[in-house]
Amino acid sequence: MFQGAAQLNLDAKGRMAIPARHRDALLAPAEGRLVMTAHPHRCLLLYPAPAWEPIRAKILAAPSLETQSAMLRRLLVGFAADSEMDAAGRLLVPPELRRYAALEKEVWLVGQGSHFEIWSDAGWREQQEAIFALGDKLLPPGLESLTL
Amino acid sequence: MFQGAAQLNLDAKGRMAIPARHRDALLAPAEGRLVMTAHPHRCLLLYPAPAWEPIRAKILAAPSLETQSAMLRRLLVGFAADSEMDAAGRLLVPPELRRYAALEKEVWLVGQGSHFEIWSDAGWREQQEAIFALGDKLLPPGLESLTL
DNA sequence: GAATAAGTGGGGAAATGTGGGAAAAGGGTT
């Protein structure tokens, strides 16, 4: 179960050092196999491969001539990249994904339960501002009963 | 299983160098026989021949006087071209398909599970903008249960 | 304060991508 946000730096080669506390949890279920892909909200997703595969299967089962499923598939499957940490616990973020999410040097790795999200510094700040801006309208359908 | 997006350059002769990580997967099931054709969304499709043939059969079995199947058939079967990689792992994109998908120098090769899509740089960017424009309405019918 | 773990940077070998050239095939003209 991944949680917590960490600010990290991409090095000149686009590598991201995963915080040591998350490494085992990422490697254990996956034998090291990780999958990175694009999220419609302009951030990236990082899954251990076993968690990603059922999602891919669902998306690939949708009709591919239908515009919306095709778009979703192009994004999620089209950008998916197999990935492994190097010996120093770093992940290489492929250039096309870096550009998609507008990642510069400073990025955020945000735990989301089954997976991580990766945000550009600017994107992550905007996301928080958007949350404040929503105000009372934040509670989504299906979560009306949520009390904190 | 093909996934991942790669930006490639067509050379002066219209050849496209397939990324090495995909070559084996393309050649293995097909003994090198590949099929390229046109997709209604104005991109190209690239299949290993064995994956293409059942699709062609389905299209050819559709009633030929019915306007929509006729159109689909003209596009998919009409544009289909057999193709093989050269010794350097490059694929020649036939001129008529290059024109159909408006391919210039920079193109994208996008993994879509059983096959690849090939996009012009401009087309691929428009595709992404269309996804952002959809916003919350992105989830297509049948995939409402998708959780990332 | 020392030792160990974590994060950062860089260098080099091997695989990959790119371009060009020569040979062969096809088509049109005399």
Place this chain on the structure above:
DNA sequence: AACCCTTTTCCCACATTTCCCCACTTATTC
């Protein structure tokens, strides 16, 4: 029918990038 010109295909060689590994600096813990 033969020849020449154009187009295509195949192959070789070079430049580039990528990946992997090693070494150093910084932080943390005992």
